[in-house]
Amino acid sequence: xxxxxxxxxxxxxxxxxxxxxxxxxxxxxxxxxxxxxxxxxxxxxxxxxxxxxxxxxxxxxxxxxxxxxxxxxxxxxxxxxxxxxxxxxxxxxxxxxxxxxxxxxxxxxxxxxxxxxxxxxxxxxxxxxxxxxxxxxxxxxxxxxxxxxxxxxxxxxxxxxxxxxxxxxxxxxxxxxxxxxxxxxxxxxxxxxxxxxxxxxxxxxxxxx
Numbered sequence: 001x002x003x004x005x006x007x008x009x010x011x012x013x014x015x016x017x018x019x020x021x022x023x024x025x026x027x028x029x030x031x032x033x034x035x036x037x038x039x040x041x042x043x044x045x046x047x048x049x050x051x052x053x054x055x056x057x058x059x060x061x062x063x064x065x066x067x068x069x070x071x072x073x074x075x076x077x078x079x080x081x082x083x084x085x086x087x088x089x090x091x092x093x094x095x096x097x098x099x100x101x102x103x104x105x106x107x108x109x110x111x112x113x114x115x116x117x118x119x120x121x122x123x124x125x126x127x128x129x130x131x132x133x134x135x136x137x138x139x140x141x142x143x144x145x146x147x148x149x150x151x152x153x154x155x156x157x158x159x160x161x162x163x164x165x166x167x168x169x170x171x172x173x174x175x176x177x178x179x180x181x182x183x184x185x186x187x188x189x190x191x192x193x194x195x196x197x198x199x200x201x202x203x204x205x206x207x208x209x
Contacts, residue, residue, distance in 0.1 A: 047180065050128055054177030057126035058196055058209075061173070061185055065160070065194045068094060071116075072162040078102045079116070080161035080169070083131070083152045090131045090152065093119035103161045128178040137182050137199050140172060140206045148174055160187060168192040183209075 065081070072079040078097035082105065083090050094116045095108055107113040123130045133139075133148030142148075152158045154171035162168045170189030176182050182199035184206065196209040 050177045050179060051181055053126045054129050054175070054181030054183060057122055057129040058175060058183040058185065060126070061122075061175070062194050062196050064094075065185065065187065069162040069166065069168065069192050069194070071096075072164050073166060076164045078161050078163050080159060082108055083154070083158040083160075083173075085152075089121055089123065091119045091121055102163070103159050105157045105159065122175065129175060129181075131174060132176050133174055134176050134180070134182050134199075137176075139174070140184055140186065140197060143206075151175070162192055166192045
């Protein structure tokens, strides 16, 4: 598929885009329905709502990353995400390699690597959720640390790229809820697998989900 042509694998724009046989509107409706039903199944309260928002946001990102991996294979070109920080918040945009040299910040800025859909901010879709660390939460690979620091750990360019062979640039992305919700999404470079982790504040340990 030509790089400039729209596809549903990364960030669909309209109701005609399809992913796995379902339209974006259908998937959005189902995701919203699951969120509502889940919130009804647990005690109503601010903490419960925050937990639903954070866990749903984490799984939303996992799904987007996995779809981008499939899109790269389908296009036979690199597809991925660029994270850009603006006043403490992050814009997330999906892009396709337009000239065969992989995703590069310079090519994205020049329009050589075109966007797939529109960029978004996680907190605009899931209230109270953003990329970051709760105070005192360590990174997965720094269990004795006092704080995580940079939540986007994908190299200097802050770009997560999946290539046509199914592998990816390795790294970890951290996101948090309002008070007690902390998640991490790890991308394994060789296999391109995407794994979700959650930090347990009571035991102060990271566990896979």
